Amino acid sequence: MPLQRIVRVTLEHSSSAVCVAGVETIVDIYGSVPDGTTSFEVCSSPGVDVYISPNMDTARQRAGRKRWLFDMGLEIIVVMNSPSKDLNDSQVRISYHSESKDAALAYGVLYLTCVDISLDTDADCDGKVERSYSSKNNWIWGPKGQGAVLLVNCDRDDPDGTKRDNSDQRVGSLEDLKDMSLMILRTYGPSALFDDYKLVLHISSSDVEKARVFHACACEDACPNYKHVLGQDKVSYVVERFHGDEETFYVEGLRFPDAGFSGLISFHVTLLDDSNQDFPESPIFTDTVVFRVAPWIMTPSTLPPLEVYVCRVRNNTYFVDAVAALARKAGCKLTICPQIENRNDRWIQDEMELGYVQAPHKTFPVVFDSPRNGELQDFPYKRLLGPDFGYVTREPRNKLVSGLDSFGNLEVSPPVVAKGKEYPLGRILIGGNLPGSSGRRVTQVVRDFLYAQKVQPPIELFVDWLSVGHVDEFLSFVPAPDKKGFRLLLASPSACFKLFQEKQKWGHGRALMFEGVIGNRNVKTISINQILSNENLISFNKFVQSCIDWNREVLKRELGLAERDIIDVPQLFQSEKRKAVAFFPDLVNMVVLGKYLGIPKPFGPIINGRCCLEQKVRTLLEPLGLNCTFIDDFTSYHVLHGEVHCGTNVRRKPFSFKWWNMIP
Structure with a gap:
């Protein structure tokens, strides 16, 4: 389960937020509350599910069209499961009420844009890269296990070459490509979103010498169209969206499991908010996949x-x-x-x-x-x-x-x-x-x-x-x-x-x-x-x-x-x-x-x-x-x-x- 993100609603102006499909977002309504507030109501656009979680001992409930007693311990949880067609095309509205008046004391509006992001591999080892909705950051052994497999690309597909295929930072031939494992980044949502947000593919510094990643930049029938983006001296890559909704990456192993290396390598994609030039980028969401290097x-x-x-x-x-x-x-x-x-x-x-x-x-x-x-x-x-x-x-x-x-x-x-x-x-x-x-x-x-x-x-x-x-x-x-x-x-x-x-x-x-x-x-x-x-x-x-x-x-x-x-x-x-x-x-x-x-x-x-x-x-x-x-x-x-x-x-x-x- 990805970490929950918190967004805050104010009364001074409407707020906006990006949420990721299937990922819970906590809405904080306690930052600016009208005096005399004793209850509140939550209403939302179609496709936005809102839950109220009273406390850890009580199961969450759908917000519905009812008033909730104002309690600082309540959590409001928003979930969207389908990507937006346009920016800010969904909303959640909070109305604050007192006991003495029927009309609302104030309203807070949160506009939402949903993007669906998934970094996928052949996690079930069936030879296909399918969308995975389960936890992908663990490798589990056994017939009911989970996790992708990565080959050390230690052959030499170029008959005129002198070195192993993984000894350089290029795809030497289309046969070379067949030894690599597929990793697909799927992003569905408004294209305009990526004017202010960016996707970064990254790997830990401890894994950077153990695998290499190539991005299929254009048509996939010529070797120059595969760009070396991760591995060795590259720990992160701002993803260029050549193909829109889906970007294809090829991963090759550089090292076999050995002393100090279990064979597990993780890759991450993070959505960063880069909308405010006065502040550093802030992370919205990270998806992680794990490979195990195939043993000899x-x-x-x-x-x-x-x-x-x-x-x-x-x-x-x-x-x-x-x-x-x-x-x-x-x-x-x-x-x-x-x-x-x-x-x-x-x-x-x-x-x-x-x-x-x-x-x-x-x-x-x-x-x-x-x-x-x-x-x-x-x-x-x-x-x-x-x-x-x-x-x-x-x-x-x-x-x-x-x-x-x-x-x-x-x-x-x-x-x-x-x-x-x-x-x-x-x-x-x-x-x-x-x-x-x-x-x-x-x-x-x-x-x-x-x-x-x-x-x-x-x-x-x-x-x-x-x-x-x-x-x-x-x-x-x-x-x-x-x-x-x-x-x-x-x-x-x-x-x-x-x-x-x-x-x-x-x-x-x-x-x-x-x-x-x-x-x-x-x-x-x-x-x-x-x-x-x-x-x-x-x-x-x-x-x-x-x-x-x-x-x-x-x-x-x-x-x-x-x-x-x-x-x-x-x-x-x-x-x-x-x-x-x-x-x-x-x-x-x-x-x-x-x-x-x-x-x-x-x-x-x-x-x-x-x-x-x-x-x-x-x-x-x-x-x-x-x-x-x-x-x-x-x-x-x-x-x-x-x-x-x-x-x-x-x-x-x-x-x-x-x-x-x-x-x-």
Whole structure:
């Protein structure tokens, strides 16, 4: 409810006032009262509703044609609901009476001009900017919520441009305009009113660096006709009425939610009385709308794939060919980053994370560029940023990053329900140290950014026991055809030892690992018997299992998982400088393309002509309707402490669920 305005009536001369449709105006009749006044009457023009409010404990009443006892506690409230056709075309007349005379002692006349003012957005997220009569200055989450959505205009619609669209103060193209949110100012009333009154669009100084507004000045089929009016160095704008009753504005976001910025941005329009040149302008009415900047949203591996990315380097031709074949099976587009661009940096998963932003009128992918800044650092900006493909990054001020700041250490779960709370967009998973310890942790600016998005509240897992230190070294998610919709895969030394003990029991203890490894003469075969008699390996993997089990309990609690939702995938690790690295190609470090899985070829013991590790994985996953393809990444990735997932990246279809319908 807008603040009530007070206007005063005098006996010396008639008064005039501007009121806003639907907004209560209090008429003060006590400024000059004839002596002997004991009662008063109020009459008004058609279309002017007058109410008498005796006190806070008594409901207001229509004034009607009756006399009211004169009481200084009474309030006279005037409401008009339709705009005037002409200046001062309505009135309220007050007649003052005494007990001794029938005729009125005096009259006070208030002439009224009604103007209808509304600043409107797509507050119900249906893709239309409709007139809103409800409170617009609050943003409410949920399916019955309210508030408009603003996209950070972080793509580059000009194919010849070099910067993101929101990096300058102009509309670069009509495609650029489609990424912005509409805001419409509606003003209905006599045009002559605006000779003495003006409308000012304004934004707070705290929000001015977070959004930019353009005014559609003339016909809307050419970019020069959009005037930059708010944002950055502009906090207010006296609205030029190019189109009379309705003026159209386009709003673009400049910043994502982050530390110190909730994502909420308010815009205001104020009607100012500028009729007296001897006095400052005075405010008559303010209308406010609020936008929430759309969060950057991650996509879990269970969503349908759209495009697969891989780097071609000097020794991975077979790997690239295998990924290409898998992409064809899954019906995905394949993008290969050539060696001249990647400069032999193959870790495309670590360089970037692919997500999206969404408003009711537009959805487009946005790449989050990691602060690792390897030889691939130019790829996200130079190759991915483009029409309807946005870009965001976060760089620590001191430029100091660790291996945990690579985005193999950034994953997201499928939708879950945990402890009675729904997470329809899943939860982000990042790796760090144990609570209270002083180990490695994701840099603060990245953590601040992830937490500020709100729709996928992060879970911090324990990864400091790993040499590389990424969550994708011990977990992944695959789709499942049941109500749960997915399974969590966890690397399991216990499951691996159990499998090898079974094979040993059945007389296969001499079966060798690493037979058939191509292109690496330093790899020595090792038998099941040798593995099961290696006390150091067994002891170290007990430690690894305890670390994974700690994460297992966190994941069960925070994702609402039961044991039946988890699949233990056999895997062993070995110690390198007191940290863990995969002993054989890390089976959970896979690329998931719908039902097609690209899994590191483990080169496990061959029993009855088949790799027992591959056979075990097939037994675990194929009943879910999944198709397992084992890709040889041994020489080109595994010996460098990475696997298939580390060497690929996937752009996926956005969630069907709209983020504004959730309750964080």
